[in-house]
Amino acid sequence: MTTAPTRTVAPTARGPVSTALLEILTGPEETPASGYAAMSEAAATAVDASQDVLADEDLQLALFLLYLLHYGPAEFVTADREWDPELLRVRTVLEAGFEAELRRRVPLPDPLPGDSAQLVDTMFAMTGGDAKPTLATWLARHPSEEILSEFLVHRSIYTLREADPHAWGIARLRGRAKAALVEIQSDEYGGGRPERVHATIFAQTMRGFGLDDTPDHYLDLVPAPTLASMNLMSLFGLHRRLRGAIAGHLAAFEMTSSIPNKYYGRAFRKLGYDADVTWYYDEHVEADAVHEQIAARDLAGALAQDEPELLEDVLFGAAACLYVDGLMGDHMLECWSDGRTSLRGSMPGLQTVGSEAPAEERVAL
Amino acid sequence: MSEQDPRTTDDGSPVLSVAHDAEDPVVITPCPDGPLLVRGDVLIAPEPGAEPQKPPRRVVALCRCNMSSIAPFCDGSHKLANFRTRPPRYNIGNPREDPGEED
Numbered sequence: 001m002t003t004a005p006t007r008t009v010a011p012t013a014r015g016p017v018s019t020a021l022l023e024i025l026t027g028p029e030e031t032p033a034s035g036y037a038a039m040s041e042a043a044a045t046a047v048d049a050s051q052d053v054l055a056d057e058d059l060q061l062a063l064f065l066l067y068l069l070h071y072g073p074a075e076f077v078t079a080d081r082e083w084d085p086e087l088l089r090v091r092t093v094l095e096a097g098f099e100a101e102l103r104r105r106v107p108l109p110d111p112l113p114g115d116s117a118q119l120v121d122t123m124f125a126m127t128g129g130d131a132k133p134t135l136a137t138w139l140a141r142h143p144s145e146e147i148l149s150e151f152l153v154h155r156s157i158y159t160l161r162e163a164d165p166h167a168w169g170i171a172r173l174r175g176r177a178k179a180a181l182v183e184i185q186s187d188e189y190g191g192g193r194p195e196r197v198h199a200t201i202f203a204q205t206m207r208g209f210g211l212d213d214t215p216d217h218y219l220d221l222v223p224a225p226t227l228a229s230m231n232l233m234s235l236f237g238l239h240r241r242l243r244g245a246i247a248g249h250l251a252a253f254e255m256t257s258s259i260p261n262k263y264y265g266r267a268f269r270k271l272g273y274d275a276d277v278t279w280y281y282d283e284h285v286e287a288d289a290v291h292e293q294i295a296a297r298d299l300a301g302a303l304a305q306d307e308p309e310l311l312e313d314v315l316f317g318a319a320a321c322l323y324v325d326g327l328m329g330d331h332m333l334e335c336w337s338d339g340r341t342s343l344r345g346s347m348p349g350l351q352t353v354g355s356e357a358p359a360e361e362r363v364a365l
Numbered sequence: 366m367s368e369q370d371p372r373t374t375d376d377g378s379p380v381l382s383v384a385h386d387a388e389d390p391v392v393i394t395p396c397p398d399g400p401l402l403v404r405g406d407v408l409i410a411p412e413p414g415a416e417p418q419k420p421p422r423r424v425v426a427l428c429r430c431n432m433s434s435i436a437p438f439c440d441g442s443h444k445l446a447n448f449r450t451r452p453p454r455y456n457i458g459n460p461r462e463d464p465g466e467e468d
Contacts, residue, residue, distance in 0.1 A: 124398075128444060187422055258441030262434065289439040290426040293396045 005214040010076035011065070012220050015058025016042040017094075021065055024087070029079040036086040043090045047097035054101055054327060059094055060227040064219075066091040067234035071161055073215065095235055102232070106323045108315055116305035120296050123248075123318055127255035135329040136260035136267075142336070143267035146351045150342050151264075152206055153218045153350070154226045154332065158233070159202040160215040163188035165233030166250045172243040175306055180298035181247070184254070184291045198287075201280045208277040210349070218350075221343040225328040232324045236317055244310030247303050248317025251295040256322070257288035398450050400426035400439035409437065 010026050013019040020039035024031050043062070050056045068074050069082045081087055109126070113119040139151065158165075163185055170181055190196035203213035212218070236246035265281035275282070300318070304311040335342035341352040391405030404424045408417035426439035430448035433440045 132445060183424065187424075191422060258439075259445065262440060285440045286435055286438050287422065289400065289441045290402065290422065290424050292441065293394075293399060293402050293426060294424065297396070 006073035006075045007214055007216045007219070008075040011061070011216070013058075014061045015046065015056075017046045017058050017062040018065065021062050021087075021090070025065065025074075025077045025081060027078065031086070040086070040090055040093070043093045047093060050097065052101070053097050054105075054228045054324065055224045057224045059097065060224040060231060063091070063094045063098065063231045063234075064227045066094070067231060067238070068216070070234070070238065071164060098228075098231065098235060102320050102324075103316075106316065106320045108312075108319055112312060112315065116301045116308075116311070119304045119311055119314065120301040122315065123251060123255065123296055123300060126318060126322065127252055133256065133260040133263070133329075135333050136263035138333060138336075139267040140263040140270070143270045144353075145271065146353045146355070147336050148267060148271065149209060149211065149351045150336075150353060151332065152209055152211055153343060154222055154328065155202070156206060156211070156213075156218055157216070157222055157226055158230045160199050160206075160213065162199045162202060164199075165230070165237040166246055168237030169243055169246040169250070172240045173247065173303065176302035177247060177299050177306065180294050180302060181250070184250070184294055184299070187287055187291065198280070198283070201283060205277050205280045208273065218343075218347070221345055221347065221350075223331065223342070223344055225324075225331045229324050229328045232320055236320075242313060242317070244303060244307070244313030245317030245320065247295075247299050247310075248314035248319075249321040251292075251300040251314075252318035252321040253325075254288050254291040254295040258285050258292065261285045261288065395429075395450065395453070396426075397452075398448060399443055400429055402426055411437070 010022055013022050017039070020035070020042045024035050024039060027035065046056070046059055047053070050059060053059055065074075066087060069077065069087070109122055113122045139147065166181070167185055170178060170185065173181055186192075188198050190198070190200070194200065206213040233246070233249060236242045236249050261281045261284040265278045265285065268278045268281065300314050304314050332342045336353055339354055341354050343352055346352045346355060389405065391403060391407050394402040394404070396402055402424060403426075406423070407420065407425070409420055409425075410417040420438075428436045428439045428443075429450065430443035430446050432442035432446045432448070434442065
């Protein structure tokens with residue numbers, strides 16, 4: 001049995017909340033009361049003062065690290081912190097601010113669909129607008145080593161643990177919705193074949209592109225919108241109350257996946273990469289055309305039919321997926337269109353947009 | 366956990382078989398404005414006379430719009446093509462029953 005590489009160095013704090021949190025996570029097993037107090041105070045103050053929780057580097061990193069305790073691996077954490085009540089308390093404060101901001105900003109259709117059949121129609125209509133995806137088509141037109149390497153870095157935060165946040169939902173659903181979620185997740189996890197686990201296929205893409213496939217290796221480089229995308233799934237997945245939202249999130253994710261992945265694959269092929277690198281994208285063109293139908297009808301639709309009180313949250317989860325992932329995509333596109341890096345910095349061996357590279361290494365567009 | 370067969374449904378009745386076998390038929394679902402969803406153990410011959418092959422997943426989506434780049438499988442292109450299917454026109458369980466109004 002092989003052990004996956006783990007990140008052993010703690011990430012860099014981005015403000016008072018993540019500073020106080022990282023001091024606890026990397027500190028002695030017995031945290032002094034003053035340490036918890038400093039963190040709680042910093043969190044409450046920061047949530048109140050934040051202009052935009054979704055773009056707040058400090059809050060999104062703190063939330064990401066608190067969720068990371070449930071996923072692992074997090075070798076830089078010195079003690080068993082997963083169920084530390086003081087950390088759960090502060091997570092609740094951050095989540096309240098995060099969810100309130102989402103409920104304020106994520107647009108829902110008006111009027112809301114009246115039943116599950118209308119919900120499915122609404123979800124196809126909502127996701128139809130993303131059928132010709134801006135980021136993916138732009139990448140297929142303007143691929144470069146630097147841009148695609150940044151793209152993989154952003155995606156690595158979620159995709160190296162692809163499907164894990166939605167897996168929390170399995171135990172929280174019943175009947176048809178549970179069976180549909182398991183059917184999708186079974187495919188995500190390789191249908192019994194470890195080499196076909198989607199996260200493993202993505203790791204191969206990263207290695208094939210010369211990138212490090214250790215989960216969170218590039219955590220310091222990714223900005224708040226990328227962390228918010230992952231945190232959104234963890235928020236929905238880790239609360240039974242939000243089981244409608246995690247189902248809706250997965251449905252919207254799958255419904256906007258096949259066509260973009262076709263363009264992503266095309267972008268990599270244009271630069272001369274072969275199936276070792278593009279397998280992940282090729283696999284998702286085919287798999288997600290299946291998952292889309294199951295997720296929309298048998299997962300989201302059946303859940304709204306069996307538990308009608310969850311209908312609005314199913315829709316909220318879907319709309320939040322499109323909104324938050326839209327912010328992440330907009331950030332990348334805006335930066336790259338301006339010839340700037342979309343990352344917070346660089347690392348040795350990583351090609352980023354706007355960095356000095358010898359002209360012959362650049363790919364003609 | 367009792368010593369009884371643990372495979373029972375919610376109301377306590379036993380589940381006869383959880384394995385998929387010849388008694389477990391393949392189910393084909395035409396998705397409105399989308400592909401045919403085929404659920405079960407199937408082989409697909411790429412063309413007439415060709416050797417049937419096992420698809421890589423247990424549920425496959427077969428293209429109906431003829432726009433797919435990975436035909437016979439669906440790649441989502443029906444959405445770009447604004448492909449529209451007609452509602453079912455045939456009562457599968459009872460072919461003699463009038464399924465509805467004609468055009």
